[in-house]
Amino acid sequence: MRIKRVGSIDASKKRRSIASADGLTLPLFDDRESRVVAIALQSGSNGNCIYVETEDVRLLFDAGIPGSHAEKRLAAYGRDIREVDAVIISHDHADHVRCAGVLQRKYHLPLYMTRSTHEAAKNRCPLGTLNEVRHFRAGQVLHIKNVRIETIPTPHDAADGVAFVVEAACRRLGILTDLGHVFEGLTDIVKSLDGVFLESNYDPEMLRVGSYPDFLKRRIEGPHGHISNQEAAKLLCSAMRSNRMKWACLAHLSEENNQPALAIATHQRILPSDFTLHVASRYESVGSFIL
Ligand SMILES: [Zn+2]
C-alpha cells in the first residue's frame, strides 16, 4: 500500500487528496486501487456511524453522532461529508438515528429507513423536519448507483431493525450490529463476507457482576438485545472455513460490560492467529479498512 502525502493535489481526484482541517500531517492511505473503503466514525451505545466508500458511491450507515463530529472525522481522511450520497438507518434506537435530521438538513443528505423505523424514530427523538426520506422494506435490496445493499431483518428489540451487507465490485462488507441473537441464516451471511463490522457487545461475566439492573442485564443477553464476545467470536470462527474474510472490526462494544482488550482476547482464543482483528471505538474514528 502506498502512502499519499498530505496536501497532494490531484485535480482529477480532488476529493481524494488529503487536507487535514487543522493542518496536521496525517499518514493516510492511498486507496486509489481499492474497491471498498470503510471507516468506523464511532461505534457504541453512545452513537453509531460507519462510512463506506466505493469507486463512485459514499454512504453513511446510521446517524448516531453529531453532524459536526462526522464532518470533522471524515475530513481527517480527506473526505467531504457533503459528498455523501445517502445515510442509511438500521433502526430507531437513538444511538443510530438521533442526528439523522441534522445530517439531512445541514448537508442535504437523503435518508433511507423503513417506514416503521421512521415512525418509531420520530417518537423517540426530536428529528425535526425531514425533507428527503426514502422508505424501504426490511429485507429489500437497495441499489445506489453500482452498489447493492442487502437489508437483513434482525430480532433486536427495535421497531423494524435491519443489518446490512454492502456489495460492490464483488466485495461484500457486513455491517452487523444490534443483532438480538445469532439468528437463523446469520452464520451463512457472515461466511459470505470479505470484511465485517460485527457486534461484540459484552463479556457475559462482566455483565453478570456489573452494575446494570437485572432487567437491563436480561434485555442485553436476551434474544432481542445484543450478542456477546463469545457469540461473535464463534460466528467469525465459522466464517473462517470459507477462507474469504480478510478482516473483522469488532463493533458496538459496551462501555460498562466490555473492554476492547478483553473482546480481542476472547476472539483471539478461537480465531486463527494471523486473522486481522480491529476494534471500533466509542470515542473516535477507526479505519480505514479496505477490501
Ligand atoms: Zn445500538
Ligand SMILES: [Zn+2]
Ligand atoms: Zn439498538
